[in-house]
Amino acid sequence: MTWSRRIPIVSIAVVASSLALGAAWGETPDIAAPKSDGAKCARDKFRVVLDVGHTTDAPGASSARGVDEYVFNLRLAKVIDQKMIDAGFNKTVLMVTGGPGNKSMYERVGRANGLSPDLLLSIHHDSVPDKFKEKWEYDGKPAVFSDQFSGHSIFVSDNNVHLQESLLFGHLLGEQLKSRGMQYTPHYTKSFMGRYQRQLLDADAGVYRYDTLFVLKKSQMPAVLLEAGSIVNRDEELLMASPERQLQISAAVIDAVDAFCVAQSTRQPQVAQSARRMTQVARSVLRHRPNQTAAAAAPITKMGQSGLDAH
Numbered sequence: 001m002t003w004s005r006r007i008p009i010v011s012i013a014v015v016a017s018s019l020a021l022g023a024a025w026g027e028t029p030d031i032a033a034p035k036s037d038g039a040k041c042a043r044d045k046f047r048v049v050l051d052v053g054h055t056t057d058a059p060g061a062s063s064a065r066g067v068d069e070y071v072f073n074l075r076l077a078k079v080i081d082q083k084m085i086d087a088g089f090n091k092t093v094l095m096v097t098g099g100p101g102n103k104s105m106y107e108r109v110g111r112a113n114g115l116s117p118d119l120l121l122s123i124h125h126d127s128v129p130d131k132f133k134e135k136w137e138y139d140g141k142p143a144v145f146s147d148q149f150s151g152h153s154i155f156v157s158d159n160n161v162h163l164q165e166s167l168l169f170g171h172l173l174g175e176q177l178k179s180r181g182m183q184y185t186p187h188y189t190k191s192f193m194g195r196y197q198r199q200l201l202d203a204d205a206g207v208y209r210y211d212t213l214f215v216l217k218k219s220q221m222p223a224v225l226l227e228a229g230s231i232v233n234r235d236e237e238l239l240m241a242s243p244e245r246q247l248q249i250s251a252a253v254i255d256a257v258d259a260f261c262v263a264q265s266t267r268q269p270q271v272a273q274s275a276r277r278m279t280q281v282a283r284s285v286l287r288h289r290p291n292q293t294a295a296a297a298a299p300i301t302k303m304g305q306s307g308l309d310a311h
C-alpha cells in the first residue's frame, strides 16, 4: 500500500462504531471450512487472476531497505502463479499493469473484467503511515523503517458485487495462512490509525473491510486484496524476501482457492448460508447506524472522482 496517497474513505465515527461490528463478527462468523464430501475442484476450468499491485512507474511503498513494494508484489505473484499452474490451475493469469497510478487502476480493472475470472487476488505488501516511521541508515544511505507492526492482512470491499464470495475466499485464505503459523496484524482496528482505521469483518481470519479499494470495488468477480506482510518492518522485510515464506504463502493460496472452487462449484448450502449470514450481519449493523451508512457512502463518490488510490 501507499500511505501518502490514500484518501480517507471512512470517517472516524464510522470506524469507531464499526468496532461493534467487529465484535459481532467475533461472536458469529462461524464459517467452517467447506466440507467437500468428496467434491473436487475442476482446477483446469477455474480461472484466478493474480493482480500484481502497483506498477514500475508507481511502485507503491518503499521497504525499510529502500526496495519498491512493486518488486515484492511481482516476485511473490510470480511464485504463486507458477505454483498454481504446477497444481493444475492452468487458467491462472498473472496480471501486470504499467503506467502511472490512476491510469493503471482503470487498466487493471478493465483487463480483469475482460478475462471473466472466477476470482481475483491482488497481491500487495504493507507499510505504515508516515508518523510511525523512524530514520536509519542502510547500505550507507538514509532510509526509514517501523518495527512496530508485522503480519499480513486481507481486504474486501462492500461495493464489490460478489461480497459474499469475496468474504468467503478472504476467510479461507486467512485460515490457510493461520494454519501455517502466519498471524494477521490487528493494528488496523486501533484508533491510533486514524483515517486508516479499518473495520475487522472476520476476526478469526483477519479480513478487513475497505470499500473504496478501486481494484476490489470495480471488479465484476469475487475479489480480495492480500497485504502479504509489512516490508517497512526490518525483520519482516527479510522474511518476505525469502523463498521459504513465498512458498508458504503460495501453498496457502492454493489450498484456499481449491476450497473456494469446491464451494463455488457445488454451491454447498452450508457454505453459502454461512457466507450469506456474514454479509447480513455486516449490513444489518450498518443499517441500524444510518449516520454511518451516509458517511461511508459519501467518500465513495469522492474516491470515484479523484481516483487517487494507487490500488
Ligand SMILES: [Zn+2]
Pocket: 001, 002, 053, 054, 060, 061, 069, 124, 125
Ligand atoms: Zn500496495
